[in-house]
Amino acid sequence: MNLFDRLVAWSLPAVPKPIVGMVSKKYIAGETRDDMVRTVRALNDEGARATVDVLGEDTTERAQAEETVVEYERAIEAIVEHDLDCNVSIKLTALGLIIDPSLCRDHVERIVAAAKPHGMFVRFDMEDSSVTTRTLDLVRSVRREHENVGPVLQAYLRRSADDARELLSGPTPNVRLCKGIYREPEEVAFQGREEVRDSYRSLLRTFLESGAYVGIATHDAPLLEHALALVSELGLSGDRYEFQMLLGVIPQVRRELIEAGHGLRVYVPYGKAWYGYSIRRLRENPKIAGYVFKSMFTGS
Template sequence: MLRALFVSLSRNRTLKERVMRWDFVARAAARFVAGERLEDGIRAIQELEAAGILGILDHLGENVESLQDAQRATEDYLLALDRLAALGLRPHLAVKLTHLGLDVGDAVCERNLRRVVERAAAVGTVVEIDMEGSAYTERTLALYRRVARDHPNTRVAIQAYLYRSAEDVERLIEEGMARIRLCKGAYREPPQIAYPRKRDVDANYVRLMERLLSAEARRRGAYVAIATHDERIIRHALRRVVEWGVPREAFEFQMLYGIRRDLQVRLAGEGYRVRVYVPYGTEWYPYFMRRLGERPANLWFVLRNLFR
């Protein structure tokens, strides 16, 4: 309920313009967003690296409507890659295809994505394609396949709340292209296409995670990033890893900036590969609203900032 409400608020432009002007909201958003400038993202990545944690840098932005905006987003990513490489940093890059022009057209988006992926390969890093609302799932997977076939430094996110994901995972394993970030899913989807109950989403998450960790999937090149803060699921993954003798190089844990830092540090300290998703940029409103909707307690956190 709460999540559905915040996902629809995240798309409301009038509210966005108002809310982004309120200081206390911007202060609250700073818990989840490294800052507005590339330098803020870089600083967060450096702090994580000092704690033995890897990074994924995300320049916030989605649903751009013009060719020029898609072009600008692409150039910004290329610039970020060059700047990071000059500093000797190689975090993964996260991109949303609607930021690279998917709403303008598939060909435009593919061209932009290829440029980013090629530059990432040149500096020795990986591009992770975020998964957005279900209206984009099919096109996102099609573009991922086309680009990842030429560029193995590409990964894609899969959402456990979608019924279709079991089949998508199977097909990607078969095709030897299962380089997957597995998440639960952050958008509002109807019960015809997504599990409405959290417990079913969690059960499907575990099924997909086990499939991707299985020896057979790994033989076909599967690599899974277990992107969740759910400690029960993480403990389950660790049990399976031991039981099935899964090497630590065959998977990683991923979490979001500002969420369960204690768990991030603990897992990294135990020698597991941990990667944290670091968003930066001025377009923080929709990202922040999705984070608020995931946890009612976050609303109190926002209100506390009102009185600070």
């Protein structure tokens, strides 16, 4: 990202909410469950699987955390009722981690219990490094009783190689591997593009060679090429990995991967709390952030 793009990305919070909403529409299914069902149905028709995220994070109110759990329970019912190829992704801070860890655990148990009878998987999204240890500990603890859960590792974190070793010392993990999206300090996370890619490549090899199921969550062309070469080198079948992409990001590559016979899951966020998620997506894409500013000044 050049200096101008960085400036644009960092000024995003000053942009009026309706304009952010207009531009970020492509990244979000909508505000309602019906919007989610429609989006997932269209993805399934295209040959893609989905994972649904009820938008929300850093919840400080018990009532809001409760609302999020209820919405997940209803989302699971809707996925089953509409026979969708879809699971759910949860964020612990949306489920009350900051309010009370035991409340959060109860909320997680409810969601996992709702998903389990349908053979549905629950992915624990990974948030910023202040909650990495707590998130991994909770996944490990829930995994002792329920097989249908798994974590995310972020390749930019310096600790991830150790976390991978720890994960692999337990029951065979189902892990999503991504680069990581939060701003983290130098001591905690690699900052260079190539350093992060090297870490991603190394973690991917470690997991795939060790028998883990991996959600290869990236849109980065060199990493996708590397992953495809690795899958072929190790002779892996589709029950050992899938590619994962975000709704609204490079859909043509997603279609190419599906056509080539690879499993592909799309991350589908929906709900009223769309603002934080949208700002993170727009920061990743300064070209789009530039359009946001243009529309602010020109009204176009």
